[in-house]
Amino acid sequence: MNTIYLIPLFPFLAFLFNNLLRKRLPKFVSSFVGSIAVLISFGISAMVFNAVGSPQFQLFETSYFNLFSFDNYTIDFGYRIDQLTSVLILAVTGIGFLIQIFSGPFMNGESKERFAIFSAFLNLLITSMLLFVMGSNLMVMFFGWAGMSLATFFLMGFKKNDNNTKSATKLFLLNLAGDMALLLGIIWILTDYHTLSVSKLFYGGNALFLTLTPSEGFLTGVSILFLFSALIKSAQFPFFFWVSETVTSPVPATALIQSVTVVSAGAILLIRCSLLFSLSPTMLTFTAAIGSITLILGALIALNQNDIKKLLAFSTVSQLGFVFIGIGVGAFSQALLFAIIHAVSKTLLILSAGIFVQVSGRTKDIRKSGTIFRKLKAGFIPFLAGCVALGCIPPFSGFIAINEILNAAFAKNIFIYLISISGLILTVAYLIRIVALFFKGGNEKEIEIRYNANSSSTIVMTFFILAILALSIGWINIPEVIKPGTNYFSSFLEPVLSVSEKFVKTKSKNVGEEKILLLISAIIVLASVIFSWFYFRKQKGQEKKSRFSTLLNNAFYANRIWDAFVLRPVKKTSQFFEKTIDLKIIEGSVNGVGKAVIYSSRQFRLLQSGQLGSYVLLMVLGTVLFFVIYLFVLQ
Amino acid sequence: MEIKWYIFLGITLFVTGIAGVLTRRNSIIVLMSVELMLNSVNLILVAFSKMHLSDRKNAFVVNVAMDGQSFAFFIMVVGAVEVCIGLAIILMYFRNTRSVDINFLNRLKN
Structure with missing residues (x-):
């Protein structure tokens, strides 16, 4: 029972292994690693299932480390084993294993790099599902839930x-x-x-x-x-x-x-x-x-x-x-x-x-x-x-x-x-x-x-x-x-x-x-x-x-x-936000500051005529303005 | 004599100086007008200093009033130096261009 953390870990390690070494591994190695990892998880799941089935079984919960804590909430990363979990991990690892070994000969036509990637993402999907099923709190379940979206995305774009x-x-x-x-x-x-x-x-x-x-x-x-x-x-x-x-x-x-x-x-x-x-x-x-x-x-x-x-x-x-x-x-x-x-x-x-x-x-x-x-x-x-x-x-x-x-x-x-x-x-x-x-x-x-x-x-x-x-x-x-x-x-x-x-x-x-x-x-x-x-x-x-x-x-x-009722309105709205709010208002205001500086400096530059008389005149006018402000406005 | 007459005279001299600087093209006259402005300020400083010195009861005011007179001396020295340099520049220009027209200086931009 203390080895349950290995159940999602093994497919995940196989995912990392196959994904990182995808250019080097021959096909039979990536296929072997991909399926044997799920098989080990299946073995552990079977032991867990056996333990859960025994009459003196108590609810088993673990907590490995602190995910995050703020104010007075703490959320731990942990797993929960109950009857529902034990059935599901057995089903997920069992079917996952069968699909992994099936894909070995079936995907033989792919190049070895693509094959390793494919095997890796199958394992990522299995890992996410296991995480979702085993999570002891909703946050861990959510990680698995979102991981499945990601793995599905990769597999669909394969x-x-x-x-x-x-x-x-x-x-x-x-x-x-x-x-x-x-x-x-x-x-x-x-x-x-x-x-x-x-x-x-x-x-x-x-x-x-x-x-x-x-x-x-x-x-x-x-x-x-x-x-x-x-x-x-x-x-x-x-x-x-x-x-x-x-x-x-x-x-x-x-x-x-x-x-x-x-x-x-x-x-x-x-x-x-x-x-x-x-x-x-x-x-x-x-x-x-x-x-x-x-x-x-x-x-x-x-x-x-x-x-x-x-x-x-x-x-x-x-x-x-x-x-x-x-x-x-x-x-x-x-x-x-x-x-x-x-x-x-x-x-x-x-x-x-x-x-x-x-x-x-x-x-x-x-x-x-x-x-x-x-x-x-x-x-x-x-x-x-x-x-x-x-x-x-x-x-x-x-x-x-x-x-x-x-x-x-x-x-x-x-x-x-x-x-x-x-x-x-x-x-x-x-x-x-x-x-x-x-x-x-x-x-x-x-x-x-x-x-x-x-x-x-x-x-x-x-x-x-x-x-x-x-x-x-x-x-x-x-x-x-x-x-x-x-x-x-x-x-x-x-x-x-x-x-x-x-x-x-x-x-x-x-x-x-x-x-x-x-x-x-x-x-x-x-x-x-x-x-x-x-x-x-x-x-x-x-x-x-x-x-x-x-x-x-x-x-x-x-x-x-x-497309017509959801995608197009969403697209239109996002286009509106892109074209009007982002390009015109936000980018406009940022660029506008620069433009205003450039424009006003072009106007002020005219003052630098290079003529002595105008400089003196400006100086005098400035002095007068200063006096007027000092004596009449500020008093 | 009341202080206001000194102020009137100072203002008159100052405005005359400004008018001279702005309107005349002969650079020596411009220099003279600048001197006139400096001296009008001097006049007012000395006048105020004298006015405050007549009030001898307050030691602080007396101290400060003496500053006006020392400033006047400084301004005279600065004016003299300025005239020296200005006249030297004008002389150099005159040697190059055979004129003392101030518009020759309208090339400050480049």
């Missing part, structure tokens, strides 16, 4: 061209706005509560939020700031377009961003600060509403995409909608479980889609080259497994997690339940559509096979582990209606989440009702699988382009709307 740089910058600025909102919220908490310690604020029977009940304005303000920040990080409704722009980064980076780090971080922030949100029910309902909107929009857009990376990106958006619904209805542990299942299966899907992209000669179009991909068993079977896990097919993991969220939604609000059910149908539909298109194939003659994915045993091994995990991880939390006492995950997290869950639980559990709900969702999923399979198999290759599908294909023109 392939250098103008377009990438532009979208990476745009995303970075957007994330920065979220970071600032979070920082404002943190400062607000600091001014009102004089501490940022997570334990003191949120946990235990005498948590400060319980004993010193916050005022209505404070609660609303802070939770809006936190929620705003989380919505940006998790790509929820008004900001959902940015995930589709991460497809410009290489596949392993996309997988890491969209699975366990950046997009999950928003949800994890809300779960970490769940007490804050539980105290204001309106904010929880609002979160669920945002989640519902995102769920439906993301799924509809995904249904109409043909670019596989974009499709998976919008699928991420819509799945995160489920997580936010889960948080909104108060099923925190189930939402977290769903986020982890989504992370594993989305990693699997994106990585195997990366194989597809390499195979199909970088067309990314799922209507083409399905047959070739189908022949590549090492890529295709993991893809199917990911679809099964993510598509909530009973009895695999996705179904188990989603069922609990649906139950909680049903108990809370029937509208959210109905929206979730339709979101589930849409999710199944777009996943089945990919598979159906793959089976239908396309005109493969245009496409040359570039890469033989079967050959790399590392990739096959990665896929195997991920597929097993994706399918089975849900079984750690079998619902009580099937077999009592097997919801290990929820009961494991109970010490952390019980404080806030007390506020949101409204109805007591009704076993009969839950059985019916379980049956309903199972039937709905299976029915929509069968229906969409036959629908998309029968569909002709060139579907008629209706106006609505064009709209969906372009993701509701969200990018353009965003």
Whole structure:
């Protein structure tokens, strides 16, 4: 337990090592260092998890050094290990390690310098996420939060061209706005509560939020700031377009961003600060509403995409909608479980889609080259497994997690339940559509096979582990209606989440009702699988382009709307400030002083005529003026 | 005699000097006008000194009043020196240009 500081340290050292020595290291060394560092962290995390699981576990908090102190606040740099942290560090380092070893053979085409940089920034992203997850106070969490924005920026701009740089910058600025909102919220908490310690604020029977009940304005303000920040990080409704722009980064980076780090971080922030949100029910309902909107929009857009990376990106958006619904209805542990299942299966899907992209000669179009991909068993079977896990097919993991969220939604609000059910149908539909298109194939003659994915045993091994995990991880939390006492995950997290869950639980559990709900969702999923399979198999290759599908294909023109309503006004304002305030007023006044001196000296220079008479006259006039002032004005 | 008459005379002499400096072009006359101004100041200094010396009760005032007279001597010495130098400069100019026109000096700029 005393070695926990090594968990974020090792990936960070690997980041420094690979980044500083990038010109010297051969590829296998940077790949080895990059992945072994995460593996060591994973080992330590496993030990920590083991220790946390033992019955005599006490909450473990460390404080290494003083970050800053002023007045009577001191903020330390330290880590906190509780049940939530132990689960998350295991997930982050585990998936991070698998992605690191996957990127070894996958990114083989890059030069050794670029390869080392790539490996380094993957490690930076992992470090930031670990820092965020493990931080014992909000300031340390904020460091991780902002570090993720930075690492995402570097990874998105990895392939250098103008377009990438532009979208990476745009995303970075957007994330920065979220970071600032979070920082404002943190400062607000600091001014009102004089501490940022997570334990003191949120946990235990005498948590400060319980004993010193916050005022209505404070609660609303802070939770809006936190929620705003989380919505940006998790790509929820008004900001959902940015995930589709991460497809410009290489596949392993996309997988890491969209699975366990950046997009999950928003949800994890809300779960970490769940007490804050539980105290204001309106904010929880609002979160669920945002989640519902995102769920439906993301799924509809995904249904109409043909670019596989974009499709998976919008699928991420819509799945995160489920997580936010889960948080909104108060099923925190189930939402977290769903986020982890989504992370594993989305990693699997994106990585195997990366194989597809390499195979199909970088067309990314799922209507083409399905047959070739189908022949590549090492890529295709993991893809199917990911679809099964993510598509909530009973009895695999996705179904188990989603069922609990649906139950909680049903108990809370029937509208959210109905929206979730339709979101589930849409999710199944777009996943089945990919598979159906793959089976239908396309005109493969245009496409040359570039890469033989079967050959790399590392990739096959990665896929195997991920597929097993994706399918089975849900079984750690079998619902009580099937077999009592097997919801290990929820009961494991109970010490952390019980404080806030007390506020949101409204109805007591009704076993009969839950059985019916379980049956309903199972039937709905299976029915929509069968229906969409036959629908998309029968569909002709060139579907008629209706106006609505064009709209969906372009993701509701969200990018353009965003440009028109947010970016352009901001740009106009900053141009106004640049042109008018900065150039005219500030620079004008600075330059104006100089100009005035030059002008007036040019006028005064005329006095230096060089004529004796005028000098004498001036002297006399000066004397007279002096006398006049002395005798008449000053008297 | 009242002090005001001395002051009137001093002012008259001073203004005459200024007018001479400003209007005349002959440099010797300009020099003379400068001397006139110096002497008008001298006159006023001595007049005030005399006025204060008549009030013998205050030792401090007497002391200060004596300064006026010593200043007058200084100014005479300075004036004499100035005339020496001025006349020497004028003489040099006269040797070069065969005139004593003050406008010859309108080249102070360069």
